[in-house]
Amino acid sequence: MRVALLTGLLVAPVSLAAAEDVAQVKRLSGQVRVERERRTLPAVVGMKLQPGDVVVTGRDGAVGITFHDDSLLSAGPDSALAIDRFAFDTTTHDGRFETTLQRGTLAVVSGKIAKHAPDAMRVRTPSTVLGVRGTEFLVRVGAPAQ
């Protein structure tokens, strides 16, 4: 019992730092990969994601991800979504959630972080920043003009 309590105490602060699981892949179709620390991993349903991960879908790919604050993010084909930062305190609901859609299409249902504090959740594109006051929205980043 004491060990379990101690583990609980240790886990809480660490969840605010990097390299902690912050989300899970729930839906998948076609080719989807995760770039993590210069490695490329094939995405599977149930895969846990961390800050720093970039989720990349192929031409026929799509992916749905549920974050620990109940935010739902899903990307269509030819997309790249970077999880820049995610911190969520399950007791106070304080947190920060920053992602970047580098290219492609993204559907968002914001969760508890955005509900607790306006602007605690941000979605970036190459040239814009979206401050999220809730709740459902879509983002698109086309290929750069040649």
Place this chain on the structure above:
Amino acid sequence: MMRALGLAVVIAVLAAACAAVPVLRASHDEGVVLLPGRDGKVGALVVTYAGQAQTLDAPYSTARVQPEGHLATGTTTPEEVRAVFGPALDAQPLRPVTFVLYFLGNSEDFTPESKAEMAKILPEIAAHPAPEIVVVGHTDRVGSVPYNDALSLRRAERVRNELVQIGIARESILVAGRGEREPLVPTEDEVAEPRNRRVEITVR
């Protein structure tokens, strides 16, 4: 029924007229669309581009970065949204589903009705791919904030143990205590309120 249909057609035609210029389809740009929420509420987005900020707060309102280098706002339609964002929308994970169990005062024992509620949770878990179960305890405002933080966590842990007993893997269950911060029914401090003594079980 016919009248409702007629109205829907009028609304669709008006919406199409507003969206005479496709706001999303150009291949080279960046754009955002605010959608109505599933609960009917519409949120808001603040879009910042090169120091300009625009707030979107109407359903199907859009902001798009123009090639000339400014942010243009407009309105789109459900049809255009479907054409551009269909695959992303189809990939959305299932919405989290929440069950609420109620507790006896200053106690980790739940009410008899709440025992029956537990039985509904298993089918929901089966419906979710890679299910995670989040168990969050709450208290009323009798007692100090730190005391209630601890009590709410004990209630959540009690529920986790019950879920493990009905066959749910312990490692798929996360527990947290929110203390008295999130009452269902707001009260003054030190007021006993049974509806606030609860644990919410979310399957996501």
